Amino acid sequence: MKPRRRIAITGVGMVTPVGNDAPTTWSNLKAGRTGVGPISTFDANGFVTRIGAEVKNFSVEAAITDRNLLKFASRPTRFALAAAEEALTDAGIRPKPATARRWGLSVGAGMIGIDFAELEAVQTFCAADGEFNPDGLLDERYPADPVAFCRSQTNAGLGLLTHHFGIHGFATAVHTACASGGQALGTALKVLRRGHADFMLAGGYDSMLNPIGISGFCLLGALSTDNDSPERASRPFDATRNGFVLGEGAGFLVLEEWESAQARGAKIYAELAGDGNSLSSYRITDSHPSGDGPIQAMQQAMADAGLLPVDVDYVNAHGTSTLMNDRSECAALRAVMGSHIDRLAVSSTKSCMGHLIAAAGAVEAGVCALAIRDSIAPINANLVKPDPDCNVNIVQGQSRPLRIRSALSNSLGFGGSNSCLAFRHPEEIDLNAQPRITR
Amino acid sequence: MNQMTNTQITKEEVLAIYPKVSEIIAAALPCEVERVKLDASLIDDLGAQSIDFLDIVFRLERAFKVKIPRGKIVTDARGDLSEADFEQKGVVTDAGLARLKVFLNEVPAERFPSPLKVADIPRLFTTETFCKMVIRQQRSGTSTPAPAAA
Numbered sequence: 001m002k003p004r005r006r007i008a009i010t011g012v013g014m015v016t017p018v019g020n021d022a023p024t025t026w027s028n029l030k031a032g033r034t035g036v037g038p039i040s041t042f043d044a045n046g047f048v049t050r051i052g053a054e055v056k057n058f059s060v061e062a063a064i065t066d067r068n069l070l071k072f073a074s075r076p077t078r079f080a081l082a083a084a085e086e087a088l089t090d091a092g093i094r095p096k097p098a099t100a101r102r103w104g105l106s107v108g109a110g111m112i113g114i115d116f117a118e119l120e121a122v123q124t125f126c127a128a129d130g131e132f133n134p135d136g137l138l139d140e141r142y143p144a145d146p147v148a149f150c151r152s153q154t155n156a157g158l159g160l161l162t163h164h165f166g167i168h169g170f171a172t173a174v175h176t177a178c179a180s181g182g183q184a185l186g187t188a189l190k191v192l193r194r195g196h197a198d199f200m201l202a203g204g205y206d207s208m209l210n211p212i213g214i215s216g217f218c219l220l221g222a223l224s225t226d227n228d229s230p231e232r233a234s235r236p237f238d239a240t241r242n243g244f245v246l247g248e249g250a251g252f253l254v255l256e257e258w259e260s261a262q263a264r265g266a267k268i269y270a271e272l273a274g275d276g277n278s279l280s281s282y283r284i285t286d287s288h289p290s291g292d293g294p295i296q297a298m299q300q301a302m303a304d305a306g307l308l309p310v311d312v313d314y315v316n317a318h319g320t321s322t323l324m325n326d327r328s329e330c331a332a333l334r335a336v337m338g339s340h341i342d343r344l345a346v347s348s349t350k351s352c353m354g355h356l357i358a359a360a361g362a363v364e365a366g367v368c369a370l371a372i373r374d375s376i377a378p379i380n381a382n383l384v385k386p387d388p389d390c391n392v393n394i395v396q397g398q399s400r401p402l403r404i405r406s407a408l409s410n411s412l413g414f415g416g417s418n419s420c421l422a423f424r425h426p427e428e429i430d431l432n433a434q435p436r437i438t439r
Numbered sequence: 440m441n442q443m444t445n446t447q448i449t450k451e452e453v454l455a456i457y458p459k460v461s462e463i464i465a466a467a468l469p470c471e472v473e474r475v476k477l478d479a480s481l482i483d484d485l486g487a488q489s490i491d492f493l494d495i496v497f498r499l500e501r502a503f504k505v506k507i508p509r510g511k512i513v514t515d516a517r518g519d520l521s522e523a524d525f526e527q528k529g530v531v532t533d534a535g536l537a538r539l540k541v542f543l544n545e546v547p548a549e550r551f552p553s554p555l556k557v558a559d560i561p562r563l564f565t566t567e568t569f570c571k572m573v574i575r576q577q578r579s580g581t582s583t584p585a586p587a588a589a
Contacts, residue, residue: 067468067469067470068468068469068470068486068487068488068491071467071468071469071494144497145494145497146490146493146494146497147490147494150490
């Protein structure tokens with residue numbers, strides 16, 4: 001039997017509220033600098049929450065010069081194009097006509113594809129008096145725009161990325177809310193192991209920082225309302241936490257088969273070693289208090305990677321800063337890790353960059369890769385008074401120097417989708433996953 | 440009839456709306472307006488795709504307050520020729536080609552390949568082609584309802 005393919009992370013790209021590339025983002029995360037502030041992209045006066053974690057001073061044109069392509073790219077798709085370009089440049093390899101069919105793409109894409117301005121136009125012309133009248137769509141003044149329709153498809157980003165980078169192999173888009181980015185990487189891992197592709201560009205992108213996204217999460221009471229102290233608003237695991245901060249951005253990784261990455265002299269950040277994917281089947285917006293769902297995702301990821309609890313040194317938690325998530329996730333961590341939980345470091349980098357929704361899992365996977373490379377567990381910022389019900393070993397005060405043999409990253413989605421990814425230091429050997437069976 | 444309409448369009452009329460049409464095309468693609476020369480092929484010289492043609496037509500309709508039925512250029516060019524006389528199995532017939540060369544008289548003769556596939560007709564379209572389309576629609580009145588996209 002051939003051994004299972006080992007998969008290397010060789011490229012990282014990010015566009016986040018704390019940096020428009022991966023090095024800037026990582027540097028700010030390590031320093032605990034926050035990217036949360038008053039919402040500036042639209043007038044948020046009147047909303048209970050008027051703060052967000054916006055991507056700042058972003059210009060896609062520095063990375064992508066194809067102006068016709070950009071016409072079809074929404075704000076989150078622009079983040080995706082820039083982050084993917086950075087990841088490919090970082091990896092030092094990209095699809096060429098001869099290899100295009102061996103390259104794949106797996107993306108976690110946002111929940112809302114349609115721009116607010118387009119929804120507003122429908123309301124203005126079709127429901128000015130409240131009653132919906134579809135004839136308004138034919139009104140001469142209605143800003144009918146076939147390009148806007150193309151831009152708003154939830155798979156638009158997938159099409160633009162494959163087109164722009166010349167990827168002709170396996171391609172898919174994952175829509176599992178906050179778990180999307182993590183599950184897109186898990187899908188990429190499986191595709192590579194099965195040999196359906198030799199290289200995968202994988203990641204996630206999202207922006208719900210618009211009136212619909214903010215009002216929806218406000219209605220659910222999920223967002224922090226600390227409008228007067230935005231930099232402290234996201235404080236996962238703190239006893240005073242009162243909701244998450246909505247963010248936006250993109251993260252992409254280049255994944256490839258280990259031996260060929262070594263053969264071409266690529267730098268390997270870490271091994272993407274395991275994927276866990278579960279559905280809580282509990283409630284739409286609640287997580288199970290016991291951690292049921294995330295428990296199975298973490299156990300699967302560890303089994304897939306051949307990890308025992310004692311092998312795990314760092315967990316990048318989903319850690320949204322909502323009362324319910326943080327408690328339930330800590331319960332799950334304790335259930336999975338047993339007594340080892342007190343010895344491994346846990347942090348939520350959402351404390352600095354907010355919740356990137358469909359991009360979160362992908363960006364945080366990149367954070368794990370960088371944490372392993374630099375032997376640093378990044379700080380869980382804004383933690384002053386730990387919630388006794390979140391009784392895990394949280395990286396408080398400052399980032400912690402730590403050689404990380406292996407790490408986990410959790411992404412727990414709305415609707416009950418759970419993703420856990422496992423990462424291993426490139427010098428560590430997988431001892432527990434034998435025998436490995438593959439085609 | 441179409442040919443007659445065509446010949447009635449003077450260069451002066453075309454040049455009168457060319458600045459606005461070129462701005463619209465440049466904004467739609469997008470590209471620098473200087474590149475949108477009167478004789479530029481939108482596909483071969485400016486990299487337009489089919490969706491860009493739709494976008495341009497929508498923008499021209501709005502800017503010039505005219506209705507432009509989708510597929511208008513080819514149906515106008517075909518005129519009273521039946522579809523079977525105009526094309527066979529996706530290739531433009533000799534009669535069809537003759538019609539096109541008159542209708543698209545702004546396109547240099549050497550740009551017409553032979554045989555010409557129907558699917559490749561849009562590659563002939565230049566900025567002037569769109570100028571002429573707008574002028575024809577302005578003359579025919581603005582109340583023509585646009586049928587479904589073809």
